[in-house]
Amino acid sequence: MSLSFPPAVEALRISARDNPLLQRIRKLLADPGGYRKAGQVWLEGDHLVSAALARGWMLEALVMTDAAWTARADWQAWAGQARRTALVSAELFRGLCSLESPVQVGALVSLPQAPVIQPGVFTVVLDRLQDAGNVGSILRSSAAFGARQVLALKGTAALWSPKVLRAGMGAHFGLSLVEALSADDLAALDVPLLATSSHAGRVLGQGALPWPCAWVLGHEGQGVSAALMERCAHTVSIPQPGGEESLNVGAAAAICLFASATGAQSAPAG
Known part of the structure; x- marks a missing residue:
């Protein structure tokens, strides 16, 4: 009928x-x-x-x-x-x-056929993130602050799983998503890698960030792997005047992406 x-x-x-x-x-x-x-x-x-x-x-x-x-x-x-x-x-x-x-x-x-890494664009790299809510939240922030692509290393939660889709609230459709990558694959990005660290000398907001760049966000408990951290051109700390020991990775991602996006917009032309 x-x-x-x-x-x-x-x-x-x-x-x-x-x-x-x-x-x-x-x-x-x-x-x-x-x-x-x-x-x-x-x-x-x-x-x-x-x-x-x-x-x-x-x-x-x-x-x-x-x-x-x-x-x-x-x-x-x-x-x-x-x-x-x-x-x-x-x-x-x-x-x-x-x-x-x-x-x-x-x-x-x-889904799009076999997306590939785009060089030279504002990027987010996920290193073994496990929580679907965190991954979806990061996708939302990535889309909101102008990232072009999100790259997931092996061990990261499935980006198109039902739980991540719900948490992403539609952000998936405005991003290029590439999964199951190794750290060596990131050489194709051709932009500096940035990560956060509580021991970093550079404080976010106190100096210009490279643009474009790729923010590396690590496992909820273990953080960014040591091998991948060595590949990062810069590590920065996020000031926390309230005295908390650390931020949830989703919250940290939003802060870092906002800092990069606003820094790029305020940079002088040329």
Whole structure:
């Protein structure tokens, strides 16, 4: 059975739980790194779907509940930017959702083919970060402060996993993301590497930072590896007049990226 609304868009109604499209989505939800083999990710909720569309991404499949299709004309319009649109019952859609608060719309999107390191651009490097919330937060800060790409070394949480996608709040679609890199791969960046250290002599905000650069952010407990720290052209400390011993890596990232972005904007031309 198919429904048409608006006239140019056709939506297919799915009522079988074992439908191949629904099975593919459930498989992606069950395996955080499954997107690497599938080449696709599942976006839960209207915020992520809207963010992907705003950046010009095509939806491979738009899925929503019957009630949403009837009630949300703005979501119906998204069908024009999807290769296929499927309507399911609220019960079936709950099986496609990992959120505590149920949503009524989602989309399957294909990932770019084998992104490569871009030399000479403002970059963030993740060294074995484990927490999905931290990784997503850093992606948000990276996008907000103008980083062009985020490079993840082996051992970092899967960048396109459902938890990181939710924490990133749509930042993924404005960044080039490259995963499973080694420290040697960073030579292709051709920009200075910067890291934070509580023992650094240079204090953030007390002197110009190189531009463009790549900020290296390390494991939540171990920090940046010693071998990678040796590759850094500069290490800086973040002043903490409140007396705390250290900052969460997500908070530190936001401070460092802001300092670089504002420094670049205020630097004299030429």
